[in-house]
Structure formats: C-alpha cells, structure tokens
Amino acid sequence: MPWRLGSSAIFFTAYFIALLCRARPAMLFVTLLVASLWPIGTDAFNPYILLVFSIIAGKAAYRLPAIQACVIGIVLVVCAIMPDLLGYPGFPWPFLVLYSVILAIGLALFRTVWARYEESSVRNETLLSEYRNMKRRMNRIRSGLNEFRMQSEKAARTKVREGRADLAVKLMRNDYRIAAAVDNPFVQLAEQHV
Structure with a gap:
C-alpha cells in the first residue's frame, strides 16, 4: 500500500x-x-x-x-x-x-x-495588418496629408524601390512624372492631387 x-x-x-x-x-x-x-x-x-x-x-x-x-x-x-x-x-x-x-x-x-x-x-493577421496600413495611407492621401519632400531623383527612386515610399513625383517645368511600384493603387490619387 x-x-x-x-x-x-x-x-x-x-x-x-x-x-x-x-x-x-x-x-x-x-x-x-x-x-x-x-x-x-x-x-x-x-x-x-x-x-x-x-x-x-x-x-x-x-x-x-x-x-x-x-x-x-x-x-x-x-x-x-x-x-x-x-x-x-x-x-x-x-x-x-x-x-x-x-x-x-x-x-x-x-x-x-x-x-x-x-x-x-x-x-490572416498579416493580411489584416497590410489592409490597415493601406487604409491608413489611403486616408492620408484623401485627406490631403500628403508629404512631399525635396530630394534627389536617385534617393527618391531608391526609397520607392525599397518600399519606404509609396511613390515619387518628379516635377519639371511644364510636366511631371510619377515613379511607383507596378501595382500601386495610389498613382491615380496622386495624379488627381498633382
């Protein structure tokens, strides 16, 4: 026992x-x-x-x-x-x-x-996080809280390529050019804004 x-x-x-x-x-x-x-x-x-x-x-x-x-x-x-x-x-x-x-x-x-x-x-958590980030960026663009900074063309293209910037706008005397990733939904909004 x-x-x-x-x-x-x-x-x-x-x-x-x-x-x-x-x-x-x-x-x-x-x-x-x-x-x-x-x-x-x-x-x-x-x-x-x-x-x-x-x-x-x-x-x-x-x-x-x-x-x-x-x-x-x-x-x-x-x-x-x-x-x-x-x-x-x-x-x-x-x-x-x-x-x-x-x-x-x-x-x-x-x-x-x-x-x-x-x-x-x-x-699902990754997709939700990406969706929230995209929604924040869209709201920022729609509300006019866009940030445009003067910098060299090379630095702007590097930031877009690395994903640190959504797009870059090159301003010329009578025209402009937008550098962005291939599937960027913000290009149309940026064209409307500029």
Whole structure:
C-alpha cells in the first residue's frame, strides 16, 4: 500500500510539474513519461485509469512534437495493457486496442486541424495588418496629408524601390512624372492631387 501512495504522489507531482515545462519540450516529455507510469491496482478494477491516460495523451499531443507524443502514446498503451498481463483485473485487449486506435486518430486529426488553424491565423493577421496600413495611407492621401519632400531623383527612386515610399513625383517645368511600384493603387490619387 505505501508504494501505491508513493507512486500516486509521483504521478501527480509529474503531472503538475508538466505545466511548468511548456517552454521546454524535452522536460515536458520526461515529466509526462513519468506521469504515464500510473500504479497498477491490486484487487479492484479501476476504469478511471483510462481517463487519466487519455488526459496525458491529449496533453502530449497538444504540447509535444509528433515523435515524442507517439512515444508517450506507446508507453500509455503498454501501461494500460500491463494489469492484464500481470493477472490483475483490467480492460480486455480488444477494447484497449480499439480505444487506442480511436484516440490516436482523434489526436492526429486535432494536431492537423490545429496546425492549419495556426497557419491561417498567422496569414490572416498579416493580411489584416497590410489592409490597415493601406487604409491608413489611403486616408492620408484623401485627406490631403500628403508629404512631399525635396530630394534627389536617385534617393527618391531608391526609397520607392525599397518600399519606404509609396511613390515619387518628379516635377519639371511644364510636366511631371510619377515613379511607383507596378501595382500601386495610389498613382491615380496622386495624379488627381498633382
């Protein structure tokens, strides 16, 4: 009985230390590996072990790289089968295999959907930022808050080429020329302004 209490204490310690190891996948892997070594019951069947193993597998799939999450999953399946191998009451093998396959498929789909979400979130944030910048520039041009500075033609073309200026206007005695990027929506507004 004392070894069961000690191993339960080790499990809960490792499980809650895992919260502190989010930034370090290697330490998180070790703590979840230790947490997956749940003590085997002696006399009574305990269905909650499967719930605990599912929570650990979910945490591994969410926080760890795919290979380390697979290792945790294999260790959890072996730990779920161990009571039956040692003669203690436990879940039947076909149920454990079916449950493990369904859980693995579910967690793999979760990782796929989560990766797509993260990718689309970054892309959407970039597009939103670009849209806001363009809207600010359009409002600045429409409201007449344009900034025209005298500088050499070479410096103005360099700024346009590098993207530090939307466009450059070369003024001549009776004419003007606009230097801008190929797909610049501000050219028409600048022509109206000039």
